[in-house]
Amino acid sequence: MRSIILIAVITAISSFVKTQNMTTMKNNNLSNEQKLIYPFTLPEQRYSYEALEPNIDKMTMDIHFNKHHGAYVTNLNAAIKGSPAEQLSLNDIFENISKLPVAVRNNGGGHYNHSLFWKVISPEGGGVPEGKLHEAIVKDFGSFEKFREEFENAAKTRFGSGWAWLAIDKTGKLFVTSTPNQDNPLMDVADKRGTPILGLDVWEHAYYLKYQNRRPDYITAFWNIVDWKEVGRRYTELVD
């Protein structure tokens, strides 16, 4: 009897260690596209500023991308230049963000979050996730509708400026969370930690020109442009 219990304990510990190693390895194996490194630059835009009309208007896209995201990139490079962080990816920097200057936290988060945001929205977006991501959403939230409700609630109730996220934790489980300002779930200051695969910018600069104070309308329109193929690809890259 004792030996059976011992074997069970050893098996459980081995399984835990294997899971931890697997997650670490996969985070290390993230493509360069996801591991942003100094000197930082604005990403290549895959579509024109007006391509997301009527969900996001042309002027908002132009100002948001060039002025807001552009400023995060400029300020981040200035904050990192000459420091040991020049050699680190933003993912690695976020692991210890609480020990670094606030300029790195705000502008590093700003660059990472917006780089993800532009990738997970597209003119061909909308619909629902398919394949493994859909199965995982049903498993972890009950249904796509329940996930959507939880995500919308996170986006609507974020007071002031911030982000809503769909992220994956170290055990492979999906979760919804929101963060203030330009924080994200990769940071050691986040309430719930994991790797985001979908993010929604709920700063007023993301929607005010078209929606003014109507953040819920902007959130509803967001579902028309979510690129579920890209979100699914990011999910698979982390769990496969």
Ligand SMILES: [Fe+2]
């Ligand atoms: Fe933004």
